[in-house]
Amino acid sequence: xAKKVLITDTILRDAHQSQAATRMRxxxxxxxxxxxxxxxxxxxxxxxxxxxxxCMRFLGEDPWDRLRALRKAMPNTRLQMLLRGQNLxxxxxxxxxxxxxxxxxxxxxxxxxxRIFDAxxxxxxxxxxxxxxxKYGGHCEAAISYTESPVHNLEYFVSLAKELENRGAxxxxxxxxxxxxxxxxxxxxxxxxxxxxxVPIHLHTHNTTGTGDMTYLMAIQAGVDIIDTALSPLxxxxxxxxxxxxxxxxxxxxxxxxxxxxxxxxxxxxxxxVAKKLKEQGSLDPKVLNVDxxxxxxxxxxxxxxxxxxxxxxxxxEDKYYDVLAEVPRVRKDFGYPPLxxxxxxxxx
Numbered sequence: 001x002a003k004k005v006l007i008t009d010t011i012l013r014d015a016h017q018s019q020a021a022t023r024m025r026x027x028x029x030x031x032x033x034x035x036x037x038x039x040x041x042x043x044x045x046x047x048x049x050x051x052x053x054x055c056m057r058f059l060g061e062d063p064w065d066r067l068r069a070l071r072k073a074m075p076n077t078r079l080q081m082l083l084r085g086q087n088l089x090x091x092x093x094x095x096x097x098x099x100x101x102x103x104x105x106x107x108x109x110x111x112x113x114x115r116i117f118d119a120x121x122x123x124x125x126x127x128x129x130x131x132x133x134x135k136y137g138g139h140c141e142a143a144i145s146y147t148e149s150p151v152h153n154l155e156y157f158v159s160l161a162k163e164l165e166n167r168g169a170x171x172x173x174x175x176x177x178x179x180x181x182x183x184x185x186x187x188x189x190x191x192x193x194x195x196x197x198x199v200p201i202h203l204h205t206h207n208t209t210g211t212g213d214m215t216y217l218m219a220i221q222a223g224v225d226i227i228d229t230a231l232s233p234l235x236x237x238x239x240x241x242x243x244x245x246x247x248x249x250x251x252x253x254x255x256x257x258x259x260x261x262x263x264x265x266x267x268x269x270x271x272x273x274v275a276k277k278l279k280e281q282g283s284l285d286p287k288v289l290n291v292d293x294x295x296x297x298x299x300x301x302x303x304x305x306x307x308x309x310x311x312x313x314x315x316x317x318e319d320k321y322y323d324v325l326a327e328v329p330r331v332r333k334d335f336g337y338p339p340l341x342x343x344x345x346x347x348x349x
Contacts, residue, residue: 005255006042006226007247008080008202010240011271012070013045015230016278018206018238021306022054023283026066028274033073035266040259041077042226043113046070047106048081050307050342052089064109071110078139080113081106084342085126091343096128103132115202117143117175119344121160127167134168141202142169146176147299149337158192171200171226176215177301177341179208183218190222200225205240206301210291212241213249220255231264233271237289238305244268285309287321298328304345324349 011032016024029046036044047067055061071079086093088102103114114133118125126142133140142164144157161172174181174189181189186203193201203224205212216227228240235242247259278284288306300308312318328340331348338344 003225003255005220005224005250005257007243007257007259008043008045008226008228009036009039009041009231009243010045010228011036011231011234011243011267013047013049013051013082014228015234015239017050017054017306018240018301019234019288019306020278020283021310022050023058023278023281024274025059026061026069028277030069030073032267032270033070035263035270037074037077039077039263039267043078043080044074045080045082045115045228047079047111048083048089048115050089064105067106067109067111078112079110080115080141081111083114083116083129085116085118085129087125087343088129091346093125099128100132100135103129103138104136107133107136107138111138113139113141115141115143115173115175115204117145117173117341119145119341120338121145123160123163123167126164130164130167130169139170140168141171141173142167143173143175143204145339145341146174146181147337147339148180148296151337152339154189154192157189158196161193161197165197165199169199171202172197173202173204175341176203176205177339177345178295178299179206179210179212179215180296180299181205181215182211183214186215187218187222190219190224194223202226202228204228206238207236207241207291208238208295208305209293212236213245216241216246217249220250231268231271233268233275237291239288283310294325298325299332299340300325300328300349301341301345304340304342304349307346308349 052063055063116126116129130140144160201224203219205215229243229246230240232242232244247257
């Protein structure tokens with residue numbers, strides 16, 4: 001039975017992580033919060049991922065202050081974060097008690113939904129964070145890191161989802177970080193999951209290969225419950241498909257999101273100025289706005305691409321961009337085909 005599709009907007013986290021190396025500041029977010037809070041999103045992704053690192057390393061901000069300020073500014077909307085399981089928001093594994101305390105503090109400071117993943121889909125690396133999320137009253141969204149390789153197939157992903165559901169996941173996320181999940185494959189995967197899984201299915205993709213909107217549309221027809229989109233000023237390319245485009249596409253159909261386009265306009269107008277500022281300061285490189293079907297070959301996620309460009313600029317080796325991308329699949333094969341998502345994408349890159 002078809003039903004309303006729910007929307008998670010990534011404008012405050014993954015959109016600028018994917019396009020501008022996570023350089024959006026809190027002062028760029030707060031003026032739009034009142035408008036965002038009225039939209040009626042299922043959730044707003046605003047924390048976790050690279051935001052913690054970026055706040056402290058590059059922006060001179062306290063990430064906890066950012067979270068508390070956003071919570072205060074958006075009292076009516078679920079706030080969502082991305083957590084790398086046992087890595088938390090760092091680049092090494094932390095002890096179980098540290099993981100539990102971090103999850104507790106995140107929820108106490110305003111997070112409602114925690115999307116938890118492991119780059120290798122190793123359930124041991126996410127079970128502590130899952131248990132802690134449930135223990136402290138958060139919504140536990142366990143994620144499957146989606147990839148294409150000789151060792152990853154439909155049965156593998158369905159079996160993994162069943163294990164995550166059995167361990168208490170409130171929703172299951174298909175985390176397609178490099179827009180590798182093609183439209184008909186999305187239909188097949190979501191259909192298979194809906195037959196086996198009782199909890200809602202949340203799909204996350206990007207528009208790096210130019211297929212993101214079509215992937216969402218096919219997934220919606222297969223019964224997906226929630227999709228990740230980004231407000232148009234920081235949508236598409238290495239970011240998520242545009243919120244406005246998906247809302248307009250589904251309007252008046254059995255899948256209508258219930259979101260009004262006019263409610264998105266005010267926030268979108270604000271972020272157009274923010275995107276302009278990020279371009280002017282050099283954080284947002286035009287390369288990340290382009291569609292590149294070669295991503296299907298090298299499988300590099302959006303957030304890594306914007307950082308890779310930034311690192312190559314620092315090394316005065318920007319002309320080596322396409323050579324580096326061509327090398328990635330060869331190195332990945334040598335590693336045994338890990339899904340490319342933090343931290344494996346950085347290690348392989």
